[in-house]
Amino acid sequence: MGGAVELEQALADALRLLISGDRALWSIIGLSLSVSLRALACAAPLALVTAFALAYLRFPGQRLLVTLFNTLTAVPAVLVGLLLYLLLSARGPAGDLHLLFTPTAMVIGQFLLCLPLLVALAHGTLRDGDRRAWEAALTLGAAPWRALLTVAHELRFGLLAAFIAAFGRIVAEVGCSMMVGGNILYHTRNVTTAIALETSKGAFATGIALGVVLLAVALVLNFALSWLQGNARPAAWA
């Protein structure tokens, strides 16, 4: 019973915090979105081209690469964080860049995290897609990169779903951001590292408020996706 009352209280406090436009809270939310969107924007083109090569070209080691990317989707965020930490720390090979505990380090970490997932999902979409689209584009004289854009357009809903899944993975990860970001308020504190911190402090309201924001982001993305897919149904063509 006590637990339920506490949760109710925390939820009410959370909503009040969100509505009142608490500066620290909104800086945290802003950082989460900006880091994850930047990571996704950097990874998406590279992942698309890689997935494309894996699905449509023939070269030695192709199957091995597919397996590798599929395996890498399961790497824990905290391990990516650890490796990146060792790389960026003052005595690490890339220490001179002074990137540790900056949002850029977090972007790099999330980039590494979402790349294999994007490649694996986009590869699945392209492999299961109609190969005739690629062939028709090429035979009608499209340069390979324009044929790639054509196929990406033809399969845009599947690819968009892959992007949204990847965004969901990185916006919700905590281990890597904590390791290489350092959870510094107004600088590298994002939604997930903040939840971890607030919870350890016993400040459940802030933790829940942040959780609500994460859920809201996910909800908006999924509504956007199903709206787009709904608009593309063949019934709408006739």
Add this chain to the structure above:
Amino acid sequence: MSGGEALIELGAVEVRRDGRRILDVERLRIDRGRTLLLTGANGAGKSTLLKLLAGLLLADAGSLRCRGVEMARGSAARYCRGRHVYLHQTPYMFDGSVRDNLAYGLRQRDEPRATRDAEVDQALAWADLDALALRHARALSLGEQQRVALGRARLLDPSLLLLDEVGANLDGANQRLVQTLIAERRARGASVVVATHEPAPLLALVDFHLHLDGGRLAVVQRDFGSVVPLRRPRTPGRS
């Protein structure tokens, strides 16, 4: 029509998949202005040969000459794409209107919009698609989609047109459209390869009859009586 000018020549070309040889052509030369009939059972390698000629897949071995110039296999494929147009048995319609589909190849050539529109208008009339110009291409019947694909290829004035499995899937009107197209290509000095199960309606239009059996190419004489293999018999131990 300047006969005798070679459009493309294949020498000792092989295509392998999963360690298996699926196409094995000792030599094949397609001259300008020729129409070739290609027959063979399912899985004999007809589509593979057509896609090879279209530059859509690379040979694993052999030499290719395009217009008399020996080319690396990758360069030959690049050369062929857009010049040699391949038509799928079931046409692929891009996600867009009939107009968009017809204009696709012209857009790749970055033609000015006015020229493009005029050419698309003409193609719509040729393929009897005027009334459907703004319909979504995937909402059309199969026969209508075939007309879009034929018009889309014709617009590019390809030096080699590769028709995969022209036959039972075409209704009478579309059969006639294909025959018109083949005659038109020939009149322009362009070449056509038609793969089909049902050669009868096309026999009057073709110059040569090629037959594929298990990936091996043979030429059938004009009287369609005898089969002449296009490759030496493979004897064990021969290098």
